[in-house]
Amino acid sequence: MAELQTVDRRSFLKISGLATGVVLSGGAVVAAVIGPRPLGVAAARQGEKVQFAFPEYPDVIIANLNDLVAGEPVFFAYPQAGQKNMLVKLGKSAEEGIGPESDVVAFSTACSHMGAPLDNVYNHEYGILGPCPLHYSTFDLSKSGMNVMGKASDHLPQVALQVDDSGDIRAVGMFGLVYGYPANLFARAKEG
Ligand code: FES
Structure with missing residues (x-):
């Protein structure tokens, strides 16, 4: 269930x-x-x-709860190829977190300011993603991806997760708009 x-x-x-x-x-x-x-x-x-x-979104298994190690991110594309996200066990309760400790969350790794990659800037001690390599935006992963520093004005888009009795974690939707897309399920906007 x-x-x-x-x-x-x-x-x-x-x-x-x-x-x-x-x-x-x-x-x-x-x-x-x-x-x-x-x-x-x-x-x-x-x-x-x-x-x-999230009736429009794909339902995709991305990891198993039993395989996660706190602080070791798992990267996956969702809801479309090319939309990269990071799943992580924070080790502390988070808004929209899943699992027994409500500490497993997933976020887009495209900065909400101008889309710079945030793949290598996870700070496990503070549970934050950032600072962004371009303009230093930093996002609190326990607080729905709230921006706590830098130029971004939007939260980091968060992947909606569910977990079943076997521990399988599924991506089922998305909170917020992935940078560079007119809608998360549409084709990427042309850069002008
Ligand atoms: S692109 Fe990340 S702060 Fe500007």
């Missing part, structure tokens, strides 16, 4: 930014996310965890 990807309601509203929320008479919240940072669709009752669904 797969673990559902959940965050609390406040975190969802903070992450989404451009979400449209509708409060129904029974207290349920249904949010369809729009705009340049597409997230998916979420539903919950007030005070409960929000559950995300």
Whole structure:
């Protein structure tokens, strides 16, 4: 049975930014996310965890929980070839983290400022990705990829993960827009 990807309601509203929320008479919240940072669709009752669904995205096994070593990243492409991401066990609880310690997360390695590669700048002591080799942006991987330094103004896009009883970790969606794409599932924008 797969673990559902959940965050609390406040975190969802903070992450989404451009979400449209509708409060129904029974207290349920249904949010369809729009705009340049597409997230998916979420539903919950007030005070409960929000559950995300990404119906357009591929469902891909990327690693097994039992093979992960804290601080040793695993790189994979998602949702398209050429969109590189890093899966890592942080060793501390993270927003949208999965696994028994909620510490396994995955993020795009294309800097959200101008797309520079962040493949070699993971700092396990602080759980951050950065500084970016171009303009020093640094992202907190335990806080949804929040920028904590440098020129980027957006979070680093985060891969939505699920884990099943066998420990298989699956990528099932994406929070945020991968740099250089008009939408994560579209062809890369032409550089002009
Ligand atoms: S490309 Fe990373 S901070 Fe500018």
